[in-house]
Amino acid sequence: xxxxxxxxxxxxxxxxxxxxxxxxxxxxxxxxxxxxxxxxxxxxxxxxxxxxxxxxxxxxxxxxxxxxxxxxxxxxxxxxxxxxxxxxxxxxxxxxxxxxxxxxxxxxxxxxxxxxxxxxxxxxxxxxxxxxxxxxxxxxxxxxxxxxxxxxxxxxxxxxxxxxxxxxxxxxxxxxxxxxxxxxxxxxx
Amino acid sequence: xxxxxxxxxxxxxxxxxxxxxxxxxxxxxxxxxxxxxxxxxxxxxxxxxxxxxxxxxxxxxxxxxxxxxxxxxxxxxxxxxxxxxxxxxxxxxxxxxxxxxxxxxxxxxxxxxxxxxxx
Numbered sequence: 001x002x003x004x005x006x007x008x009x010x011x012x013x014x015x016x017x018x019x020x021x022x023x024x025x026x027x028x029x030x031x032x033x034x035x036x037x038x039x040x041x042x043x044x045x046x047x048x049x050x051x052x053x054x055x056x057x058x059x060x061x062x063x064x065x066x067x068x069x070x071x072x073x074x075x076x077x078x079x080x081x082x083x084x085x086x087x088x089x090x091x092x093x094x095x096x097x098x099x100x101x102x103x104x105x106x107x108x109x110x111x112x113x114x115x116x117x118x119x120x121x122x123x124x125x126x127x128x129x130x131x132x133x134x135x136x137x138x139x140x141x142x143x144x145x146x147x148x149x150x151x152x153x154x155x156x157x158x159x160x161x162x163x164x165x166x167x168x169x170x171x172x173x174x175x176x177x178x179x180x181x182x183x184x185x186x187x188x189x
Numbered sequence: 190x191x192x193x194x195x196x197x198x199x200x201x202x203x204x205x206x207x208x209x210x211x212x213x214x215x216x217x218x219x220x221x222x223x224x225x226x227x228x229x230x231x232x233x234x235x236x237x238x239x240x241x242x243x244x245x246x247x248x249x250x251x252x253x254x255x256x257x258x259x260x261x262x263x264x265x266x267x268x269x270x271x272x273x274x275x276x277x278x279x280x281x282x283x284x285x286x287x288x289x290x291x292x293x294x295x296x297x298x299x300x301x302x303x304x305x306x307x308x
Contacts, residue, residue, distance in 0.1 A: 015288075018219075118278060122238055156220055156286040159277050163291060166274035175270070 001186050002158065003065070003084065003111050003149035006032050009039045011155035019160050022186055024084075026065055042186055044084060049076045056080060065111075069093055078102045086111050086151070087135060095135045100142035109181070110139055113151025114159060114167065129171075136172040146173060147181050210266035214273065215292045215301040218258045221285035225255040231282030232262075236275045248272050253298060259305050261298060269294050 004012055006025045016023045025036045026046045036043040044063040047056065049072060065084035066077035071094045077085045078099070085108050087093060103110060112135075117128055139146040148164040148171070150157060161182050168178035218228065229252055237245050248268040254261040264272045276289040295301050302308070 019290075114277065118280065125239075156288060157280065158288065160288070160290045163273055163277045163289075166270045167277055169270050170274045 001147070001149075001182065001184060002161070002164070003044070003086070003113070003147075003151060004158070005151070005153045006036060006043075007153035008155060009035060009041065012158065013039055013041065015155045015158045019158070021161055024063070024186060047080070047082070049073065068095075068110075074099055077108060078106060081106045082108055084109050084111050086113055087132070088113070088116060093131045093135065095131075095138055097138055097142060100138040100144045103139075104142045104144040107145070109145040109147060110135065111151070112146070112148045112167075112171075114148055114164065115150060115152040115154075115157055118157070132171055136168070140173060140177075145181050145184075147178075210296075211263050212266050212269045212294055212296060213253065213298050213301055214262050214264065214269055214294050215305055216260045216262060216276065217290045217292055218260065218282075219288040219290055221282065221287050222258065223282045223285065223287065225252075227283045228252070228255055228260060231279060231287075232260075232276075235279045236272075239275050239278050240271070244271075248275075254302075254307065256307050259292075259307060261301050261305075261307075 001022045001024055002016060003024045003026065006027050009025070012023060022042060024042045024044050027033045027036055027043045028046050033043040042063070044065050045059050047059065047064050047066060064080060064082045065086055066073060066080070066082045067088060068074045068077055068085045069088045074085070074094060085103060087110055112132055117125060120128060136146055146168065148167040150159050150164070152158060165178045165182050169175050223231070232252065236250065240248065247265065248271055249265045250272055251263045252260060253263050262272065273291045276291065279289050280286065293301060293304050
């Protein structure tokens with residue numbers, strides 16, 4: 001499975017079909033969700049702390065993703081039992097054993113959006129990489145699922161599953177686990 | 190005056206069992222047609238920026254063959270995961286957006302050539 005932003009869906013679908021992979025598309029509106037479903041992609045709502053409670057209740061039966069990083073965003077993801085916690089590539093990431101345990105209990109998948117890491121220069125990249133090594137270490141200890149996703153709008157920035165699996169391995173995840181998490185089948189809600 | 194006698198030493202051949210083990214990876218270049226030279230530079234520069242001099246020396250990648258849109262790259266055994274991961278950072282070769290797809294890893298070039306149908 002790969003997580004991407006909804007943009008030129010047809011091109012994204014063409015590349016992902018070539019890689020024989022399921023695509024999860026991050027959407028914000030019902031219109032985007034319908035488009036994703038008609039293209040046989042799995043929609044996932046991107047929510048934040050600012051999303052009104054009424055909207056959150058409507059989305060209770062649907063897949064949800066939260067952009068983490070700050071303490072409050074991480075807590076929000078735990079509270080709403082988000083399916084995906086997107087870890088931004090920045091130096092202000094808050095991740096600890098307690099959070100990893102809660103995410104593991106909620107079966108939330110921690111996702112590294114690779115494109116953000118790619119955009120960074122080599123100095124920033126080394127700082128982000130350091131943070132991610134820490135996140136993976138906690139995830140490994142508490143058996144929280146962790147995947148590296150393309151996290152892009154550009155179909156030519158999609159990365160093959162083997163490459164993303166290797167990235168997870170060099171971040172510290174065992175090969176078998178990295179493969180298992182990436183190859184996991186996702187059912188649309 | 191003493192004269193120095195220069196003798197030619199015979200080159201010793203390291204036995205096969207003591208040579209460093211290698212792994213070969215077959216990559217396919219998706220989206221753009223690039224020539225061997227461009228591929229070589231694009232491949233090298235991005236890997237060097239990610240792994241640094243020491244890391245890349247340990248991986249020891251070498252392009253063995255480049256034909257069509259397929260490339261066979263040799264690397265040290267046990268470092269193939271790192272090499273594959275590093276290729277994720279290769280975004281453009283000569284301003285053409287490309288995706289490098291690792292197709293197969295093997296211990297011999299023959300297997301890869303047969304798989305890719307390269308002569």
